[in-house]
Amino acid sequence: MLKIKDLTAIVGHTPILKGVNLDINRGDIHAIMGPNGAGKSTLAKILAGHPAYEVTGGEVWFKGQNLLELEPENRARLGLFMSFQYPVEIPGVSNAQFLHTALNAKRKGNGQSELTDAEFAQLLEKKRKVMEIRPEFTARNVNENFSGGEKKRNEILQMAILHPDLAVLDETDSGLDIDAMRIVAHGVNQLMNAEMGLLLITHYQRLLDYIRPHFVHVMINGKIVQSGGPELALEVENRGYDWLIPSLTTEGKA
Amino acid sequence: MEEDAFNNLLARLREEIAVADPLENIRQKAWQRFLSLGLPSRQNELYRSIKLRHLFSQHYQRAEENVVSLDPLNSWIYPECRQSVFIFVNGRYAPHLSHLGALPRQVVVSSLKDAMSTYGALLNNYWAKTLREETDPFAMLNGALHAEGLFLYLPPKCIVESPIQILHLIHQDDQPQILFPRLQVFASPHSHVHFMVTQQQAAASSYFVDQVSEFLIDEGAHVYYAQLLCDEHPQAWHFDALRAILKRDSTLHTLCVTEGSATVRTDYKICLTGENGEALLNGVSMLADAREAHTHVFMDHQAPSCRSHQLFKAVLNDFSRSSFEGKIMVRKLAQHTEAFQLNKNLLLNDHVHADSKPNLEIFADDVKASHGATIGQLDPDQLFYMKTRGFSDKEAKNLLVHGFCEEIVKKIPLASAREEILGRTAQCLVKD
Secondary structure (H helix, E strand, O other), rough: EEEEEEEEEOOEEEEEEEEEEEEOOOOEEEEEEEOOOOOOOHHHHHHHHHEEEEEEEEEEEEEEEHHOOOOOHHHHHOOOEEEEOOOOEEEEEEHHHHHHHHHHHHHHHOOOOOOOOHHHHHHHHHHHHHOOOOOHHHOEEEOOOOOOHHHHHHHHHHHHHHHOOOOEEEEOOOOHHHHHHHHHHHHHHHHOOOOEEEEEEEOOHHHHHHHHEEEEEEEOOOOOEEEHHHHHHHHHEEEEOOOHHHHHHOOOOO | HHHHHHHHHHHHHHHHHHHOOOOHHHHHHHHHHHHHOOOOOOOOHOOOOOHHHHHHOOOOHHHHOOOOOOHHHHHOOOHOOOOOOEEEEEEOHHHHHHHHOOOOOOOEEEHHHHHHHHHHHHHHHHHHHHHHOOOOOHHHHHHOOOOOOOOEOOOOOOOOOOOEEEEEEEEEOOOOEOOOOOEEEEOOOOOOOEEEEEEEEEEEEEEEEEEEEEEEOOOOEEEEEEEEEEEOOOOEEEEEEEEEEEEOOOOEEEEEOOOEEEEEOOOOOOEEEOOOOOOEEEOOOOOOOOEEEHHHHHEEOOOOOOEEEEEEEEOOOOOOOOEEEEEEEEOOOOEEEEEEEEEEEEOOOOEEEEEEEEEEEEEEOOEEEEEEEEEOOOHHHHHHHHHHHOOOHHHHHHHHHHHHHHHHHHOOHHHHHHHHHHHHHHHOOOOO
């Protein structure tokens, strides 16, 4: 469903992705780990279409379409969802309004009928309870006065409403305590099915105890240097990242 | 020079209206005062953002009275106000079109002219003081040239439950008209009244509305005055002066929503003359094309322990312009004053222009006062976040603009008016 081939990118004048290769099929859960500055979040933002980053080479195909040629909103409508590490506040726009408009836009784009206020309210109520978000939330402005944990849970709630084909969760676990992480993981696991793909970007291994990946990749210095199964995450947890850096020099630079 | 031509026009209008009626005395005094003030020039600080020459170069005529058929009229009356609506046609109060069934019987409603016979002393007393203190030439001009203004007197403890709609109808063919609507409200101690002012125009060309609304709000009385200056011809000029005197323990809440025109200028002068008075002023301008909206506030704290809040927002698109000048005066006796002012402007491109000038003169020493102004653009991080949720650029901007305006619009107490305006904020501004 997602094919990333030799992707290179810069931010300003600084190269940050130096040849990323990754394939994600439907039904698969992938995790990318790596030290700070490896380019993990950058990869997520480039997939979402963030204007601050410039792609200098390579290709990205999503559901057979050239993703890099699509505007961010069209990537979203195609079925890509990104959960932000630092979700933005939008004063003056309520959560309910925001999500209802987003969902209807997506449905319209796919030739489905829009949901009425009542239908949407019902859907939102159901999903809100799964994410254990307080009822007052629906009338509040997007992420306004939310704690870090609440913002992350709100990201997953949005994912639950919008039902993407591929969800990219950028450091969703950062700043979360164990309880919040469990709720987030539960929400994600409930959504996950054989049609969806999931890409978890994480600094710490512990999220992967709750959302079990099929594939784990380690990203260092702008490239994926090692791929494996879930046991790779444990190995990184025990040994750190240093043991993977010699493999960069043995491969040679791209 | 345009100014000379305009002065001649005004002198002619003054002659036309100089009939021997009960209001002629006060109109003469107002005219003399207007002549001594003179039309504002570009040097007049308060009019420096206003392109007065464009106004002066128009060839206006006094508005004709027009009979309007009732059918479309009913669709402009809010369901909540079917039996509490005052209709003005081309600046003149039209009692035969108005419906007052829902008003308590004790409320006195009449034309200003008729009110002079029973309430002459009250009116003359009031005008003797305010005429001396009025410094705005256009408000004074209305004083000299108004006809068929509306007088409203609420007896003590009279609570008007139904919201009162004041519907201004403007009908003109090709000849540009000049209108002088006037509203005079006396709210006796502990009375309550809520106004919703709207306008509908069917005009083929420019018109000039020079409007004055005056409120004497007595002890413990509450007045709510909301106005929607939304249906304005793009070449129209609309000056609206709101004057209020608040006695102790009284409140005045105002809310103004405007989409601008060639120039809309709202001028507030609020005098808090008794302890524990409260004035809350809210406004939002939603401007597109080459429309303009200008707001001037003079908030005069003359007595202790009064509160005033001003929140005025403007969102500007295309080539629109706005200005806000808010002066807060806290006199020496006005201890324990709370006076706050905030002007927020959202600019949607690099061609629009917003001016903001706060002004504080504080002579008391135990006072809480602040003023603030922000001039900003849409937040790119918010826009990107919304795009990743599938919003197009246009949809995202519309929703953010709606969010910006909503803070004010949601305060409109009349549900049908509120829904109507909320709908307008979401679509009117960002075009493809």
